[in-house]
Amino acid sequence: MKNVMVIYGTRPEAVKVAPLIRALRESDVLTPIVVSTGQHREMLDQVNRWFGIEPDHDLDVFKAGQSLTELSARILTDLPAVLQRYAPDAVVVQGDTTTVAMAAIACFYEQVPVVHLEAGLRSGDITSPFPEEANRRLAGQVTALHLAPTSAARDNLLRENFDPAAVVVTGNTVIDALQWTADQPVRFQDERIAASAASGRPMILLTTHRRENWGEPMLHIGAAVRRLAERFPDHVVVFPAHKNPTVREAIIPLIGDLPNVIVCEPLDYPEFVHAQRLSRIVLTDSGGVQEEAPSFGRPVLVLRDNTERPEAVTAGTVKLIGTDADRIVAEVSQLIEDPATYERMSQAVNPYGDGHASHRCVAAIAALLGVGERVAEFEVSAG
The missing domain is CATH 3.40.50.2000 (Glycogen Phosphorylase B;)
Structure with missing residues (x-):
């Protein structure tokens, strides 16, 4: 051996x-x-x-x-x-x-x-x-x-x-882990997320933590999410806040008071997998999420200007949108308001x-x- x-x-x-x-x-x-x-x-x-x-x-x-x-x-x-x-x-x-x-x-x-x-x-x-x-x-x-x-x-x-x-x-191997986890029964420990999932309200999942987004870019992300939450009150935004204080201090003050925004502690891995599956749109600067969410046919809008994972961009299930607040609002709004655009991005194509x-x-x-x-x-x- x-x-x-x-x-x-x-x-x-x-x-x-x-x-x-x-x-x-x-x-x-x-x-x-x-x-x-x-x-x-x-x-x-x-x-x-x-x-x-x-x-x-x-x-x-x-x-x-x-x-x-x-x-x-x-x-x-x-x-x-x-x-x-x-x-x-x-x-x-x-x-x-x-x-x-x-x-x-x-x-x-x-x-x-x-x-x-x-x-x-x-x-x-x-x-x-x-x-x-x-x-x-x-x-x-x-x-x-x-x-x-x-x-x-x-x-x-x-x-x-x-x-x-x-x-x-x-x-x-992330897809190996994802497929196994998605088949396991999982209950959300945060009752607000559990209730939202049970209600059937459309969910927007937000994750952000990248160092290159610290500072002004993260403030722009928070401002955009606030505008979206106010514009689409029927949608629920779930933000598992990264433990880093730099992230929390930038984002939470901008969105934490809104009734349709759930700011919670980081979800454990199985909960996060199931949150991706339940979400309608994913906003993220995470590399791993770019790989995972396409397995569930969820459009992924990436809060970055470049990516080392271009395959899903080419496939059309992932789109780079950067951190400009107006751009973020426009891209998410189009997915919500234009069924044809959403359908094109939600095709479950996973090249990973x-x-x-x-x-x-x-x-x-x-x-x-x-x-x-x-x-x-x-x-x-x-x-």
Whole structure:
């Protein structure tokens, strides 16, 4: 058996590695070692409980208010001892967080092969999203096996002259997690959301937290949502407020007093999946939501000027609208008032996965370690 260490630290990472950890547990030739950095704490623990994951080791690097430099230093300082203790044959990192970049560098220094899950995403702007675009590029430089979620991500890597033999198109494991979670019964802990869901009133789901939107852009988002809530009082806006005070102080004062706006604590992962399914429109600056919501045929308006996930934009279920308040109001209003526009965007086309990405990943890792063979790569169904 070959030991494969999976390192992650945030809620989105946990969601995307959970199906892979499950598939590794089922493998006859690979066994997982699960390591959490604890970059996110409360939200990360919720996902671990939902998927039944108990890390073998937790670095517990979370510290309120720490800078990216402090976080990076703690991970890079603490992780080598863990790598030396467990001596994995390969290490999987996922996505584009600070955990990913620092873990990849630590593994390189320890001469442990790096497997980059969700490799090849590019916005084309090193500063946006910040610091994610730089993190994923840094990780890619020391990666032995690039698990690209889509053919577009693979093409990005090939344009950067990575070895084609080291790139595999797997689909995104987020769809594996989403499909499993959507089939589970879930009850909203916030009674206001439960009552709204039961009432059948149309819901607009809002999420925003990106660093590049801090300050004036976030104030514009809040102002736009207020105008929309007042213009469409039959709609309910649900805003699970990110824990970051910068986000809360910008948005909540602008919308928190409206009767058809529900400001709540961050929803746990299963509740958030079901909120996406129940929503009619999704407003977000999250990368993961751009991947998830199209599975439910929900139009996604992205509060950013660029995206490293262009596939759903091309498919027509996701649209980049930026943070200008007038633009946000106009785009949401069109979806509400023009059934034809809504119908075009709500076609359930998801180019990101088919629910079997984790099994392709395990096969590719086994092949890397000389104990298995790759399987057919992911392709978007013409249907």
